[in-house]
Amino acid sequence: MIKHALFVRLEAKPGKEKAVADFLAAGAAMADQEATTPIWFALQLTPTTFGIFDAFADEAGRQAHLNGDIAKALMAKADELLASPFTVEAIDVIAMKNKPA
Template identity: 50%
Template sequence: MDKYALLVRLQAKKGKEAEVDKFLRDALPAVSDEPDTSVWFALKLDQSTFFIFDTFPDENARQAHLSGKIAKALAERSSELFSKTPEIEKLDITAVKMPEVIQY
């Protein structure tokens, strides 16, 4: 079971909501290429608030993800897409209930 996670809050600029949504959908192939990113969700709370939640087996995997393609793309497009700097929270997973295989 993974013990490490990230929760990233993204606040889209007014008029950029659809671009943020597309950015997150387009990120899926890149994160799929990360063997140690076990779970990755792109979530939408309301019209302009998005989250990324992902899990990792160890701290090295989490750090690798933070240095990966998605993190770099977020940094490059941050001022264009977001009204404030993405908020990245490092979390420790304490309990989980999940089927063996989840595919969307």
């Protein structure tokens, strides 16, 4: 059962919007390799604002993700791609529905 999640907000530097979108799209392959990250979304909220939503069964999974390859890649690219430091919000999941369309 999914109980924990993260929401990461990213603001692209002017002219770097496509690079941020491409970076996030590539992140799906990395998320696929994380056994403790069953849910992962890359989002575009506005033309320059992006987000990552991911969810986990337990706190250990959330911590593993925070210390994993996606987080390391994001930290390595942040200065190049982002207008301001990204924010990370830890979220508790109250309820969910996950059914393929």
